Amino acid sequence: MSLLTIQNLTIAFGNHKVVDDVSLTVEKGSITAIVGESGSGKTLTAQSILQLLPGEATVQGAITFNGEKQTNAAITQWRGNRIGMIFQEPMSALNPLHTIDRQIIEAYCWHKRVPRSHAKAKEKLAELLDAVGLTYLKTRARVYPHQLSGGERQRVMIAMAISNDPDLLIADEPTTALDVTLQQQILHLLKDLQKARGMAMVFITHDLLMVRQIADHVAVMHEGKIVEHGTVETIFSNPQKPYTKMLLAAAPRGGPAPLKMMGESESTDLVEQPILSTTLSVHFPIKTGVLRRTTGVVKAVDNVSLSIRAGETVGIVGESGSGKSSLAFALLKLIPSTGPIVFMGNRIDGLTAKQFRPLRRQLQLVFQDPYGALNPRMTVGEIIAEGLKLHEPKSTDHAARIHEIITQVGLSPDMLDRYPHAFSGGQRQRIAIARAMVLKPALVVLDEPTSALDMSVQAQVLELLKNLQKTHHVAYLFISHDLRVIKAMAHEVLVLKKGELVEHGPTEKLFANPQQTYTKALFAAAFGEMI
Amino acid sequence: MALSPITKRRIATFKANRRGYIAFIILVTLFALSLMSEFIANDKPLLVYYKGQLLTPIFHTYIERDTFGGDLESEPDYADPWMHHEICKNGWMIMPLLKYDYRSIAFDVERAPSPPTTRNPLGTDDQARDVLARVMYGFRLSMIFALLLVSLSSAVGITLGAVSGYFGGFFDLFFQRFLEIWHGIPVLFLLIILSSMVVPNFWWLLGLMLLFSWMALVDVVRAEFLRARNFDYVRAARALGVPELTIMRRHVLPNAMVSVFTFLPFMITGAIGTLTSLDFLGFGLPIGSPSLGELLAQGKNNPQSPWLGLVGFFTLATLLSLWLFVGEAVRDAFNPRKIFAGRA
Numbered sequence: 001m002s003l004l005t006i007q008n009l010t011i012a013f014g015n016h017k018v019v020d021d022v023s024l025t026v027e028k029g030s031i032t033a034i035v036g037e038s039g040s041g042k043t044l045t046a047q048s049i050l051q052l053l054p055g056e057a058t059v060q061g062a063i064t065f066n067g068e069k070q071t072n073a074a075i076t077q078w079r080g081n082r083i084g085m086i087f088q089e090p091m092s093a094l095n096p097l098h099t100i101d102r103q104i105i106e107a108y109c110w111h112k113r114v115p116r117s118h119a120k121a122k123e124k125l126a127e128l129l130d131a132v133g134l135t136y137l138k139t140r141a142r143v144y145p146h147q148l149s150g151g152e153r154q155r156v157m158i159a160m161a162i163s164n165d166p167d168l169l170i171a172d173e174p175t176t177a178l179d180v181t182l183q184q185q186i187l188h189l190l191k192d193l194q195k196a197r198g199m200a201m202v203f204i205t206h207d208l209l210m211v212r213q214i215a216d217h218v219a220v221m222h223e224g225k226i227v228e229h230g231t232v233e234t235i236f237s238n239p240q241k242p243y244t245k246m247l248l249a250a251a252p253r254g255g256p257a258p259l260k261m262m263g264e265s266e267s268t269d270l271v272e273q274p275i276l277s278t279t280l281s282v283h284f285p286i287k288t289g290v291l292r293r294t295t296g297v298v299k300a301v302d303n304v305s306l307s308i309r310a311g312e313t314v315g316i317v318g319e320s321g322s323g324k325s326s327l328a329f330a331l332l333k334l335i336p337s338t339g340p341i342v343f344m345g346n347r348i349d350g351l352t353a354k355q356f357r358p359l360r361r362q363l364q365l366v367f368q369d370p371y372g373a374l375n376p377r378m379t380v381g382e383i384i385a386e387g388l389k390l391h392e393p394k395s396t397d398h399a400a401r402i403h404e405i406i407t408q409v410g411l412s413p414d415m416l417d418r419y420p421h422a423f424s425g426g427q428r429q430r431i432a433i434a435r436a437m438v439l440k441p442a443l444v445v446l447d448e449p450t451s452a453l454d455m456s457v458q459a460q461v462l463e464l465l466k467n468l469q470k471t472h473h474v475a476y477l478f479i480s481h482d483l484r485v486i487k488a489m490a491h492e493v494l495v496l497k498k499g500e501l502v503e504h505g506p507t508e509k510l511f512a513n514p515q516q517t518y519t520k521a522l523f524a525a526a527f528g529e530m531i
Numbered sequence: 532m533a534l535s536p537i538t539k540r541r542i543a544t545f546k547a548n549r550r551g552y553i554a555f556i557i558l559v560t561l562f563a564l565s566l567m568s569e570f571i572a573n574d575k576p577l578l579v580y581y582k583g584q585l586l587t588p589i590f591h592t593y594i595e596r597d598t599f600g601g602d603l604e605s606e607p608d609y610a611d612p613w614m615h616h617e618i619c620k621n622g623w624m625i626m627p628l629l630k631y632d633y634r635s636i637a638f639d640v641e642r643a644p645s646p647p648t649t650r651n652p653l654g655t656d657d658q659a660r661d662v663l664a665r666v667m668y669g670f671r672l673s674m675i676f677a678l679l680l681v682s683l684s685s686a687v688g689i690t691l692g693a694v695s696g697y698f699g700g701f702f703d704l705f706f707q708r709f710l711e712i713w714h715g716i717p718v719l720f721l722l723i724i725l726s727s728m729v730v731p732n733f734w735w736l737l738g739l740m741l742l743f744s745w746m747a748l749v750d751v752v753r754a755e756f757l758r759a760r761n762f763d764y765v766r767a768a769r770a771l772g773v774p775e776l777t778i779m780r781r782h783v784l785p786n787a788m789v790s791v792f793t794f795l796p797f798m799i800t801g802a803i804g805t806l807t808s809l810d811f812l813g814f815g816l817p818i819g820s821p822s823l824g825e826l827l828a829q830g831k832n833n834p835q836s837p838w839l840g841l842v843g844f845f846t847l848a849t850l851l852s853l854w855l856f857v858g859e860a861v862r863d864a865f866n867p868r869k870i871f872a873g874r875a
Contacts, residue, residue: 329766332770334766334769334770353775356772357772357774358772360770360771360772361771361772363770364770364771365766365767365770367763367766367767369763372762372763372764373763373764373767374764375764375768375781375782376537377535377537377785386768386771386773387771387772387773390771390772390773391772419535419536419537432767435767435771439771
């Protein structure tokens with residue numbers, strides 16, 4: 001008998017069905033992954049197991065766990081006791097006003113009816129901290145969530161979820177908010193716990209690589225329906241449905257176009273001469289006391305050198321806090337920095353805002369969040385035209401050039417009168433790219449341009465960027481935490497850690513043979529060996 | 532100018548609040564009528580035909596002796612029986628609906644304040660001036676005063692808030708401290724002291740109140756600019772090379788205007804309230820001006836003539852309520868939850 005059976009589950013908000021006739025079984029001691037892009041209904045499906053859906057949702061269908069029907073009486077015994085749950089965002093999932101020792105054993109004390117001060121509770125706490133690899137916290141478990149790092153918080157969440165030795169653990173994107181190296185650690189931890197305790201697990205993710213690493217069974221969800229399900233081997237080696245095939249093909253692959261293929265002329269000095277080179281530092285002063293005296297500095301970027309040639313893509317890799325975005329903003333003189341910046345043979349670091357303004361058209365920027373990057377009060381046409389009107393107020397071919405670029409980014413000119421809210425995330429990112437490219441810049445800084453997008457959309461946007469690079473012979477500074485994307489895009493790679501340059505070199509060489517331990521760890525995490 | 536979809540939706544939401552929309556129509560109608568007070572309530576005729584000449588006394592001042600052959604070397608009293616007789620003998624004249632303006636004295640009443648009659652629909656005040664005429668002119672004065680004050684103070688407040696929030700730094704720091712001190716000054720008392728030092732007229736009062744009323748919007752606008760200056764699309768505009776002032780106007784200001792518009796109707800009621808209280812206390816507009824506050828004060832001093840207090844109260848209550856209803860509808864119109872309801 002299956003541990004968990006979901007039959008014909010349908011969840012609707014008003015008339016809008018978000019989960020449509022989903023049936024799923026989870027076997028004892030196995031890991032079932034639910035994979036899907038955003039809006040596919042995977043999280044809602046998981047939340048319905050413990051009746052955690054928002055009140056306005058209407059739910060139909062039957063859920064049985066261990067042969068017991070889901071009823072209001074049963075659910076209090078399931079929640080936190082026989083079924084544990086881990087959420088995506090470890091910061092907001094923990095109560096910031098309670099110490100973590102209290103939060104970890106709360107569910108245990110409640111279900112086992114023991115007071116928190118009881119010796120059994122203390123014993124349990126120590127055992128749980130051991131289990132999730134937080135042994136060093138045993139002596140000082142009275143800490144608040146904000147005193148812990150993201151990875152530690154996620155471990156605390158896991159300790160809470162397994163405190164009553166549940167038969168089933170639901171993990172809702174447990175690693176999405178974490179850096180790659182931490183992702184791997186948490187994934188290992190989950191797999192180990194699952195094996196050691198013989199738990200079953202429902203693992204929700206958008207990342208196929210993780211599914212392959214950890215799961216036994218996969219259910220692929222798309223627009224509220226289960227498109228395909230089966231064992232990991234069959235789905236990955238022999239996908240049946242076009243959507244699954246598309247998802248599998250969407251992982252970034254291939255490499256950047258070789259450099260010498262690109263320039264219209266074969267003249268060597270065009271390729272050799274860097275259009276931008278710099279050795280840059282960004283320091284933020286720490287001011288303390290009433291008089292705001294500078295007592296120290298945060299070195300967001302410390303003496304990082306880089307140079308970019310025309311038509312080349314330089315990738316910058318690093319985890320959050322490594323200073324990669326600071327570096328990019330400093331290059332565009334959006335934040336103050338020290339150190340020379342030489343662009344097209346001229347020093348630009350000393351220029352005043354006014355002197356620098358004409359050069360700005362050569363240096364453009366695309367942001368990570370496609371929702372925040374476009375002014376919601378302007379039409380797409382106005383957004384793209386803004387730079388043109390500013391830098392070429394006299395030329396009369398604006399309309400033609402806007403048409404050209406909007407077609408090049410794969411949208412149609414009749415969309416120009418619409419406002420950004422009418423577009424999906426991927427389309428908005430195309431608009432942002434069009435806004436940057438219409439000025440025919442020499443260098444575009446891409447700050448995690450695909451991180452907020454679904455896998456299939458991400459692949460399309462990367463393809464678009466490569467094509468644009470070919471047509472316009474533009475250089476990219478490509479910032480990403482995702483090494484797979486970097487491998488597909490960059491000619492050169494810089495690895496940053498805490499503001500310092502750890503390693504740099506041509507992509508192929510670096511990926512084949514990383515020298516530094518940090519780089520090695522990063523690569524191992526990104527390309528995920530089997531657990 | 533074409534309206535953006537979001538503006539259209541806002542107008543639709545505004546209209547959907549029936550009470551606010553009706554209040555808005557009433558308010559606009561009343562204000563339009565009160566702007567024409569001279570043609571509705573006046574002691575001068577609208578048109579005079581005298582000895583083959585068409586005269587317009589509302590626009591021109593005619594001297595009685597020169598034009599009509601009387602004794603006075605000043606403007607004639609058209610309500611005087613001799614003048615009436617003289618004009619009607621040599622032509623005709625059309626009087627407005629109400630034959631008094633705010634300062635004309637009804638000499639025919641026996642004892643002021645006099646109760647409502649057909650000649651004085653709302654009675655007269657303790658100086659025998661027609662209350663309805665005074666209410667009309669007073670309504671207009673209050674509205675114009677409030678609208679002027681609010682537009683001036685929002686211009687000042689938005690500018691200072693925008694600069695302070697967008698550029699931050701030392702200016703922001705010191706400006707905030709200054710605001711804190713300025714906020715601490717008890718406005719009404721200071722206005723009373725100041726208005727005893729100068730002879731307060733309309734413009735003096737406007738200026739004095741402007742000294743303090745601009746602060747209402749600074750915090751809201753500053754907060755919006757502080758928030759929006761790091762939006763990605765603001766950064767993108769900066770990366771495009773758009774000048775800072777253009778960024779502020781094109782990309783940031785519209786965000787701030789949402790909260791500003793929500794505030795405006797309530798600022799207007801506040802301005803009307805302050806003006807009325809100053810007038811009520813006798814520190815406001817010069818003596819003789821048509822003022823709702825002065826009417827209330829008369830009502831207080833003459834409890835035996837309840838029409839004074841009642842008219843004052845109801846006029847003010849209606850005016851403030853109408854603005855309040857409009858304010859609620861405006862707030863609805865700018866509420867993103869209502870604007871985007873039924874979508875996503």
